[in-house]
Amino acid sequence: MHIRTFVGVLAFAAAATVAAPSGAFAADTADSVWDDVWTGSGMSVSVKEYGDIISVCDTTTNGHTASAWVYAGPDLQYRLEATGDIVGSCATARASSGGSFDLPEDEGITVIYNGDGGGIQTAFFVNDQR
Template identity: 35%
Template sequence: MKFRIGRILVGATALASAALAMTAGSASAAPSAAGWDHIFGPNTPGSSGVRVYVKEHGDIVKLCDTKKDGYSAELAVAEDGHAGDSYGMSVSTGAGTCKTHRASDGAKYDLDENNGVAFGFWAKGPQSSAFWENDH
């Protein structure tokens, strides 16, 4: 009987450890590179503390603060040739946190297909910029 209880305890401990590891992994707000069409920063010059993820299908834009430095991650989004169709995002809740907007959030977040989109992003340091063509 001792052998069975020992195996049960070892199995329960392994399951608890796996659950804890999965919980810790999913608590991180910063997404992995898989599944994103474009990723900008923090290696873009001047973009210290900011990473921007884009998924063209659904016009999903995710802004993440990547550095514990007391600065908010900021993003300005503008569609090429559409001065009124722009929006901004800010993440001020600390390193490892993100904010997301998608087309389903409203008209200003629904980026036109086959149109250029410009980003300006910054935290600590000068603004970085990126441009991409929203082709799907």
């Protein structure tokens, strides 16, 4: 009788352990975390307006580092560059770092990005409009 109870508790604990990661993963999907996600050749750029979080990630080993330049109006605020040409490497900036990373509210932000050493792409958002 004690063995059945132990096996039942063990089975319940295993089921709870397996279920937890899928719930955590769902909370981290782009739709629930990021306000905007743009993809380019060999890279992606993700934006969360609240907290001014911008992340650039390398998505392809193509001999080029993923980079993004962030502008408020005509002024360059900062540049982000993922480390090397490593798939999955990311560089992230956030307002809590202070200085130029704290983007102005209710202003247009332009992100120029490139991940393949060729043509650049441009995206635009109004910061904290949501």
